[in-house]
Amino acid sequence: xxxxxxxxxxxxxxxxxxxxxxxxxxxxxxxxxxxxxxxxxxxxxxxxxxxxxxxxxxxxxxxxxxxxxxxxxxxxxxxxxxxxxxxx
Numbered sequence: 258x259x260x261x262x263x264x265x266x267x268x269x270x271x272x273x274x275x276x277x278x279x280x281x282x283x284x285x286x287x288x289x290x291x292x293x294x295x296x297x298x299x300x301x302x303x304x305x306x307x308x309x310x311x312x313x314x315x316x317x318x319x320x321x322x323x324x325x326x327x328x329x330x331x332x333x334x335x336x337x338x339x340x341x342x343x344x345x
Contacts, residue, residue: 261285289333
C-alpha cells in the first residue's frame with residue numbers, strides 16, 4: 258500500500274505559516290486514524306450527511322477547517338498540533 262507523506266507545515270499550530278493539507282494528506286490521516294469518512298464525520302460532530310463533507314475535503318472542493326484537521330491528526334497519533342510552535 259502506498260502512503261502519503263504529510264508536510265510538516267500541515268502539522269503545526271494555526272497561523273500564518275500553517276499550510277492547508279491536500280486531499281491525499283487528509284486521506285492518509287484518516288487511514289492512520291483508522292477512520293472512514295462517515296466515522297470521521299461522526300467524530301467531528303458533523304451532520305448526518307457529514308461523510309459528504311469529508312469527501313469534499315479530500316477532493317479539494319472545500320478546505321478542511323483547522324480544528325477538524327487538528328482532531329483528525331490527534332486521532333492519527335500525531336502530536337497535538339495546536340500546541341506546537343509555528344515554523345518561521
